[in-house]
Amino acid sequence: MTETQTGVRGDSGPATAELVASRVLDVPDFPQPGVVFKDLMPLFGDGEVFRQVIDGIIAYHGRDSFDVVAGIEARGFVLAAAIAYATGVGVVPVRKAGKLPRAAYAASYALEYGEATLEVHQDAFTAGHRVLVVDDVLATGGTAEATLGLVEQAGGTVAGFSVLLELAFLGGRDRLAPRPVHALLTV
Numbered sequence: 001m002t003e004t005q006t007g008v009r010g011d012s013g014p015a016t017a018e019l020v021a022s023r024v025l026d027v028p029d030f031p032q033p034g035v036v037f038k039d040l041m042p043l044f045g046d047g048e049v050f051r052q053v054i055d056g057i058i059a060y061h062g063r064d065s066f067d068v069v070a071g072i073e074a075r076g077f078v079l080a081a082a083i084a085y086a087t088g089v090g091v092v093p094v095r096k097a098g099k100l101p102r103a104a105y106a107a108s109y110a111l112e113y114g115e116a117t118l119e120v121h122q123d124a125f126t127a128g129h130r131v132l133v134v135d136d137v138l139a140t141g142g143t144a145e146a147t148l149g150l151v152e153q154a155g156g157t158v159a160g161f162s163v164l165l166e167l168a169f170l171g172g173r174d175r176l177a178p179r180p181v182h183a184l185l186t187v
Contacts, residue, residue, distance in 0.1 A: 010185045012056045020164055020185035023049055038165055040136050044078055053184060054082045057134065057162045060182050063087050066132035066159040068125065070094055072118070072147050075136035079164070083134060092124045092131070094147050105153045109142035118146050125156035138163040138183060141172030148179065 010017030023043035030037040043049055057079070070092045071080025077093055084091035097106060097117035104119040125131060131151045138144055148158050158179065166173060166183035173181045 008185065008187075011182045012060055012184050016052070016056050017185045019049060019052060021187075024165060024185070038137055038167070040075060040164055043164065044075075050082070053164065054079070054086055056184060057083060057182070058086060060162065061132055061160045066130045068092055068129055068131055068156070070120070070124075070131050070133045070147065070151055070156075072133070072135040072143060073099075076134050079134040079136065079162075083132065092120065094118050094120050094133075094150060105150050107146035107150050107153075109146040111140070111142060116143070118143070118150060120147075120150045120154050122154060124154045125151065127155045129156045130159035131156040132159050133161045134163070136164050138166040138172040138181060139170045141170075141175030144172060144176055144181075148176070 008014065008017045008021045010020065020043065023046060025039040025042055027037040027039050029035065043053065066089065068090045069080040069084045071077040072094045073096050080091045095118065097119055100119050100121055103122045105122055106117050106119045108115065108117040133147055133151060135144065144161060148161065151158055160182060161179060162182040164184050166181065166186040168186050
C-alpha cells in the first residue's frame with residue numbers, strides 16, 4: 001500500500017486513493033448518533049471518476065481472473081453491475097434478508113452499530129465459479145466475512161474482494177485474513 005504526502009493511501013496507489021478521497025463526504029450521526037457515515041454518492045455521480053474507479057478495480061484483479069461479480073447490498077450493486085458490464089460477465093446480488101424470491105443461504109453478522117443478515121440464492125454460482133466480491137466500504141469486516149462465506153457455501157470460489165474505502169481503524173482487513181483485501185482508499 002502506498003501513501004501520499006497528505007497521508008492518503010490505497011492498494012491501487014496514491015493517485016487512485018486521492019481520487020476516491022476527493023469524492024467522499026462525511027455525514028455525522030448517521031445512521032445513529034456517534035457514527036460518521038462515509039457518503040460515496042458524489043463518486044458515483046461523477047461519470048469520469050466512477051469510470052476510473054471501475055477501471056482501477058478491473059485492472060487490479062485482471063479481466064480474466066473472475067467469472068462473475070457479486071455485489072453486496074446496496075452500493076455494492078452499483079459497483080458490481082458496472083464491473084460485470086465492463087468485463088462481459090454476470091452479476092449476482094447479495095441481499096438483505098427476505099429480499100430474494102427463491103431458496104437462499106443466509107448468514108447473520110454483527111455491524112459496528114447493530115446486527116444484520118445477508119442472503120444469496122442457493123443456485124447463484126456454478127461449482128468453481130470464480131467470484132469477484134465488491135462493496136463500497138470495509139469497516140469491521142462482518143459484512144464481508146458473511147458474504148465471502150455465502151459465496152463459498154453457494155459453490156463459488158472467491159477470486160478477489162474489493163472495496164472503495166477501508167476504515168482501517170475498525171480492523172476489517174485483519175478479520176478477513178488470510179484472504180486478500182483490495183481497498184482503493186484506506187483511512
